[in-house]
Amino acid sequence: MAIDSQTILITGAGGWLGSLLPGKLVELEPETSFKFVLADIVEPKIPSSLKGTKSECITIKADLSDDSNMQALFTTKYGKPDVIYSMHGIMSLGSEENWDLGMRVNVDSTRALLEKARHQKTKQDKPITFIFTSSVATYGGQLPDEVLPSTSCTPEGAYGTEKLICEYYVTEYTRKGFVNGISIKLPTIVPRPGPPSRATSAFVSGIVREPLAGQEAICPIGSGLEDAILQQTGVWVAKPSTTLANFVKAKQLLSNTDLSKNILPWSRSVQLPGFTVSVHDIIQALRNVKGDDAVALIKFEHDETCKRIVSSWPRAFDNSYALSLGFIVDQDGFEGAIKEYRANHM
Amino acid sequence: MAIDSQTILITGAGGWLGSLLPGKLVELEPETSFKFVLADIVEPKIPSSLKGTKSECITIKADLSDDSNMQALFTTKYGKPDVIYSMHGIMSLGSEENWDLGMRVNVDSTRALLEKARHQKTKQDKPITFIFTSSVATYGGQLPDEVLPSTSCTPEGAYGTEKLICEYYVTEYTRKGFVNGISIKLPTIVPRPGPPSRATSAFVSGIVREPLAGQEAICPIGSGLEDAILQQTGVWVAKPSTTLANFVKAKQLLSNTDLSKNILPWSRSVQLPGFTVSVHDIIQALRNVKGDDAVALIKFEHDETCKRIVSSWPRAFDNSYALSLGFIVDQDGFEGAIKEYRANHM
Known part of the structure; x- marks a missing residue:
């Protein structure tokens, strides 16, 4: 009732x-x-x-x-x-x-x-x-x-x-x-379904969403998987x-x-609570969920403007105030976000 | 030309x-x-x-x-x-x-x-x-x-x-x-000429302006000249x-x-730059400029609400940024402000 x-x-x-x-x-x-x-x-x-x-x-x-x-x-x-x-x-x-x-x-x-x-x-x-x-x-x-x-x-x-x-x-x-x-x-909500948008943050979803579907994706940060910049560039996300x-x-x-x-x-x-994820960790999470073949679909075309804008964003927030008000935070990291996307959209 | x-x-x-x-x-x-x-x-x-x-x-x-x-x-x-x-x-x-x-x-x-x-x-x-x-x-x-x-x-x-x-x-x-x-x-600009206004900060001008003109003024902070609260209550002012x-x-x-x-x-x-003045220092400046008789015209009627509001105001600012842009700050304290008022309005 x-x-x-x-x-x-x-x-x-x-x-x-x-x-x-x-x-x-x-x-x-x-x-x-x-x-x-x-x-x-x-x-x-x-x-x-x-x-x-x-x-x-x-x-x-x-x-x-x-x-x-x-x-x-x-x-x-x-x-x-x-x-x-x-x-x-x-x-x-x-x-x-x-x-x-x-x-x-x-x-x-x-x-x-x-x-x-x-x-x-x-x-x-x-x-x-x-x-x-x-x-x-x-x-x-x-x-x-x-x-x-x-x-x-x-x-x-x-x-x-x-x-x-x-x-x-x-x-x-x-x-x-x-x-x-x-x-x-x-926070930046990831991964976002649908076609790639023109937002600067769109690649954060794209480098996961497209490879999950067997398609190529462009990563505008870094020159390749070993580039240290992938670890340095962080985004504040939630699923x-x-x-x-x-x-x-x-x-x-x-x-x-x-x-x-x-x-x-x-x-x-x-x-709202979120967590910091580096571009490196996003790619690692994709590898853990879907394997090396998926990661191989990510192509690197470094874009200095995109890198500058992403780097200007706040990288981390203190969640404690939001948590004290009863808001919740992801417990399963970026892998959890990928698994949720796969369950809902594939 | x-x-x-x-x-x-x-x-x-x-x-x-x-x-x-x-x-x-x-x-x-x-x-x-x-x-x-x-x-x-x-x-x-x-x-x-x-x-x-x-x-x-x-x-x-x-x-x-x-x-x-x-x-x-x-x-x-x-x-x-x-x-x-x-x-x-x-x-x-x-x-x-x-x-x-x-x-x-x-x-x-x-x-x-x-x-x-x-x-x-x-x-x-x-x-x-x-x-x-x-x-x-x-x-x-x-x-x-x-x-x-x-x-x-x-x-x-x-x-x-x-x-x-x-x-x-x-x-x-x-x-x-x-x-x-x-x-x-x-900042709070003082002393302000004209009749007393209904603004909370009005007394900062009033306890100077009215005694200078030989009239009584009400100070809503403190119970008398010796009240320690007069030293504790500060206002951010400029002339x-x-x-x-x-x-x-x-x-x-x-x-x-x-x-x-x-x-x-x-x-x-x-x-804009300013300086902190306590209610005690305002009264002392009045005494220095106009003497004990002027100070005797200040009556005390403590108002807890007024005290609370004044205490909630920012008490001091770091002037360095404004000064670096070319803005200027008073060099002669509250006595200078009183003397300027006297020169312009009496």
């Missing part, structure tokens, strides 16, 4: 993680009766993971820069949302190339969504829970070896700046009691299932008065 | 510092031929300090949330501005009390001003120089004894949040080459003339290619 009922609004629900989130919520909270309002600029599909569950689902094509589109998300047959996952956005390369669109979608639409949430409390007349997805791109400049919650955010690109500005809005709207909000900064579980944990954290007291009172931003 | 001609737009030109800035620019750059466009929500007066100078001046009543009002600032008979001093804003207490107005004026109007500047280069087809006044209110949370440029900004109020969001816009618009911008974070000179320095810094190379590439925010 359902012990609870929740209406969940997800913006950007057509995206990779957005489309997986409803299934993860149902999986981790089987007692809850979910009603999903799934919105995106193109009407999202009903996630196959909801089939056979007791959850209900509406999909809506919505341009969040249009106020009547926005209003429609709050006036469905499910009524007001209890929880909003704000996951829409223009990605990093797109935000640089179409700067005005990035500002409009990543900042203005998020603020409009916060503003709409502010004026529409939950059925219990409480502030709506607002979970905003942010990014390690909010970091930049001179970083310590291990980034702490107290480390200053000085983004060096449009995407990071836009995400960071929204983080400050989420903190301020929460301080005022307008929403019950949190910003979760995502999809762990990250999705942390999306659920964020909701649970905000509904738990005792736990949410541990959130630093002057900031509602939390870096 | 004028060796240079500049059109300077000042928003918030009717405010205390805004009304003093034109005179300071003329004083420190006597060779420059200035054309001032002075804008505020109430039409500003022509500063008396411009009388007898070769500078020209237009005053405009402008609501910056109105696009046609905004446009008018860029299409005066003086043509496009070379430099914008963005000094308009709703102050801290006002931003808390009328939150929506604060967001609209402090964030939205500043972004609209940046956007307008972006699309209107200078006569030399260069990005417009954009000097944004920010505040120590952008700090909060857990602060080190001495705040560094690398210290994270975690504001705990609407005003600080609004100013900080604009700082990130200024950095981003500058990175994109849309403007040539800087955010200068002001008006030094701060105004730093407004001029900011403009010079941005026009000097060699000097502006020293600005940290990932941030366009600079904390």
Whole structure:
């Protein structure tokens, strides 16, 4: 028997993680009766993971820069949302190339969504829970070896700046009691399925995904397997299932008065846990899972620009604050991530 | 003979510092031929300090949330501005009390001003120089004894949040080459003339200004002159003339290619230099300048809330970065500030 009922609004629900989130919520909270309002600029599909569950689902094509589109998300047959996952956005390369669109979608639409949430409390007349997805791109400049919650955010690109500005809005709207909000900064989620993207981090997935499928992949860092640079270049990653579980944990954290007291009172931003993996270790994990033949499919075309950008990213974070709030971290390293990808996508 | 001609737009030109800035620019750059466009929500007066100078001046009543009002600032008979001093804003207490107005004026109007500047280069087809006044209110949370440029900004109020969001816009618009911008974070400027304001920091000016005029003043910190709390409570201050000179320095810094190379590439925010003064030292400075009779006019009515707020402010900053960029710091302590006030206002 359902012990609870929740209406969940997800913006950007057509995206990779957005489309997986409803299934993860149902999986981790089987007692809850979910009603999903799934919105995106193109009407999202009903996630196959909801089939056979007791959850209900509406999909809506919505341009969040249009106020009547926005209003429609709050006036469905499910009524007001209890929880909003704000996951829409223009990605990093797109935000640089179409700067005005990035500002409009990543900042203005998020603020409009916060503003709409502010004026529409939950059925219990409480502030709506607002979970905003942010990014390690909010970091930049001179970083310590291990980034702490107290480390200053000085983004060096449009995407990071836009995400960071929204983080400050989420903190301020929460301080005022307008929403019950949190910003979760995502690590690089790997391996990512689908065709290679144009993001700088895309090779981290590509050098695993393509060889697993028997195809060649380009590694833009290093001149060959023995290049020391492969050990020196590290990326901060987490696997999809762990990250999705942390999306659920964020909701649970905000509904738990005792736990949410541990959130630093002057900031509602939390870096989700992850782990550092070097390019060398990624390739080694691929070898362990799939053998030498797979590794032989990786070709090296060193790209100094790509190397410089990857090296500027934060390499490691102190997970302890996030763990103290109940978030979880991968226990089986990059091999675990590869095995999960193989199980889900092959 | 004028060796240079500049059109300077000042928003918030009717405010205390805004009304003093034109005179300071003329004083420190006597060779420059200035054309001032002075804008505020109430039409500003022509500063008396411009009388007898070769500078020209237009005053405009402008609501910056109105696009046609905004446009008018860029299409005066003086043509496009070379430099914008963005000094308009709703102050801290006002931003808390009328939150929506604060967001609209402090964030939205500043972004609209940046956007307008972006699309209107200078006569030399260069990005417009954009000097944004920010505040120590952008700090909060857990602060080190001495705040560094690398210290994270975690504001705990609407005003600080609004100013900080604009700082990130200024950095981003500058990175994109849309403007040539800087955010200068002001210390508490003392003593401030005029009637007592409702700002928490108002007593820092009041316990000097009122006794100098032979009137009683309330000190909300401590129970009497011997209370140790007077030595423990410190404020980060600068006197008006030094701060105004730093407004001029900011403009010079941005026009000097060699000097502006020293600005940290990932941030366009600079904390202006100041010095720490305890309430005890303020009272001692008053005694040195005006004697025991003046000090006897200070009455003590300890207010725990005021004490708590003042104690939460950053007490000291490392000035070295700002000094390395050419900004200046007071050399004559709080006594110098009192003497300047007496010379200018009595």
